[in-house]
Amino acid sequence: MKQFIKFVIVGSVNTAIDFFIYFSLTRGTDFFEQHLLSANIIAFSIAATNSFFWNKKWTFRDQGKNYHVQYSKFLIVSIGGLILSQGIFVLGVHYLKISDIITKLAAVVIVTFWNFALNKWWTFKKHTL
16 A cells, blocks of 8 residues: 555656646647647656656665666556557547546546556566565
8 A cells, every 4th residue: 555655646746747748738839739649648758757767766666777677667558558548538538528638637547557556566576586
């Protein structure tokens, strides 16, 4: 439970980063006002990279030096989360005509559980001998 709370804290900070970047892009440039999915990918990618480092060191207290392997796993999980998020985004915004911000919030909740489970049991799994 303690790990999940830390994960949620890190996720909340990174969600704020994600939303700030997304909002800045989509409300600040003509290009991204017309390309919401592209803005979503950029924002998600920056937040996911920041999330890796905080989760590795603080949430899961992982001391392993195999950054490239873990980061690769983390990216796979994050890309899966991004695909899930994009699917929710398309469904909510384009088909159900829900606000992009409300849809993004719903996606965050769903993707949080996906990311925590896979990162805990695969990316940062403690190996015992």
